Every structure is written in C-alpha cells, then in structure tokens.
Amino acid sequence: MRSRIYARLQQRNRMVSILRIGLPLLGVLVLAGLVLQIVVASLLDQFGISDLRxxxxxxxxxxxxxxxxxxxxxxxxxxxxxxxxxxxxxxxxxxxxxxxxxxxxxxxxxxxxxxxxxxxxxxxxxxxxxxxxxxxxxxxxxxxxxxxxxxxxxxxxxxxxxxxxxxxxxxxxxxxxxx
CATH class of the missing domain: 2.60.450.10 (Lipopolysaccharide (LPS) transport protein A like domain)
Known part of the structure; x- marks a missing residue:
C-alpha cells in the first residue's frame, strides 16, 4: 500500500517538474509567435494605422x-x-x-x-x-x-x-x- 502511494507521489512530482518547465516555454513560444505576426504585418502593410500610413x-x-x-x-x-x-x-x-x-x-x-x-x-x-x-x-x-x-x-x-x-x-x- 505504501509503495503504491509512494509511486503515485513520484508520478505526480514528475508531472509537476515537467509543467514547471513546459508551461513557461509554451508561453514564450506563444509570445514569440505573436511578435512575429506583428512584425510581418507591419512590414507588409507599410505601417498602416486606420486611415493613416x-x-x-x-x-x-x-x-x-x-x-x-x-x-x-x-x-x-x-x-x-x-x-x-x-x-x-x-x-x-x-x-x-x-x-x-x-x-x-x-x-x-x-x-x-x-x-x-x-x-x-x-x-x-x-x-x-x-x-x-x-x-x-x-x-x-x-x-x-x-x-x-x-x-x-x-x-x-x-x-x-x-x-x-x-x-x-x-x-x-x-x-x-x-x-
């Protein structure tokens, strides 16, 4: 019984350690994608803002x-x-x-x-x-x-x-x- 509880705790701890690194990396990737879209859009449109360019x-x-x-x-x-x-x-x-x-x-x-x-x-x-x-x-x-x-x-x-x-x-x- 103790070994099963210990095994589940080890599995949970592995998942937590993966999420500690994985979630911030995922956030950085999403941010980089958004910044890249903004840069590409501004280069293609000659920097347009509404009716002003x-x-x-x-x-x-x-x-x-x-x-x-x-x-x-x-x-x-x-x-x-x-x-x-x-x-x-x-x-x-x-x-x-x-x-x-x-x-x-x-x-x-x-x-x-x-x-x-x-x-x-x-x-x-x-x-x-x-x-x-x-x-x-x-x-x-x-x-x-x-x-x-x-x-x-x-x-x-x-x-x-x-x-x-x-x-x-x-x-x-x-x-x-x-x-």
Missing part, C-alpha cells in the same frame, strides 16, 4: 477633412480623397481630389473642386496648380486655373484663365482674376 517618407491620410470658422461666422471645409505631407514638413498638405466648401451665415454656399491642390495649414492658404471647377448656391458655375486662395482673408487670385457662367446667364472670360 507612412509611404515613401510621406505621411498619408485617406479621405481627410479640415474645417474652420471665420470671425463673421463663415464656415469653410477642405476635404480630399487623400492628403500627403512630407514627414519633414507636415504644414504643407498635397491634396488629391480636393474639395473646398464655404458656407456663409445666411446659408449661401460656394464650392470648388480640383484634381490636385496644396494647403498650407499655418497660413490657411490653398493653391490649385491646374483647373478648379466652381459652383455656388445661386447657380453660378465655371472653371478657374492656377488659383491662390487665402481662407482667412477670403481672397482668391488666379494666375490662369477664368471662365464663369453666372446664374443670370452672364459670362466672364478672363486671362487672370482677383476675387
């Missing part, structure tokens, strides 16, 4: 929007398909599929679309090197090229052609324009 020394944000309000209550919003900023100069955004909407306190609005644009955040300025399509709440529409817009002073200067059709049928064709 780093691509060729540029910080890229998918479908960003930026909005603000002037002292008189005019609200403006700049949105785009994506925005890129060099890691060394995050104040200058390069926008693709850019949209600018300006809404006055009385409800009237103006919007402008461009394939490419640049926005300087600190100065709150936008530059459109190519064509910009415009429209407003009264039915005005047109195209303006090479636009410099200051969102704080609500001014716009084009270094290129402007072709605008107003709501009453009047048209404006100019080599440059200041608004």
């Amino acid at each position: 780093i691509d060729r020394d540029n910080l890229v944000v998918e479908t960003p929007s930026y909005s603000s309000m002037t002292a008189d209550g005019t609200r403006y919003e700049v949105a785009s398909d994506d925005a890129r900023a060099a890691i060394g100069d995050t104040d200058l955004l390069h926008l693709s599929g850019a949209l600018l909407e300006v809404t006055k306190p009385n409800g009237s609005w103006m919007k402008a679309d461009a394939e490419q644009a640049q926005m300087r955040l600190s100065a709150q300025t936008v530059f459109v090197p190519g064509a910009m399509e415009i429209a407003d709440s009264r039915g005005t529409s047109g195209t303006i090229e090479a636009v410099h817009a200051n969102l704080l002073t609500e001014t716009m200067v084009s270094d290129g052609r402007a072709s605008i059709r107003y709501h009453n049928g009047t048209t404006l064709d100019a080599e440059t324009m200041t608004y």
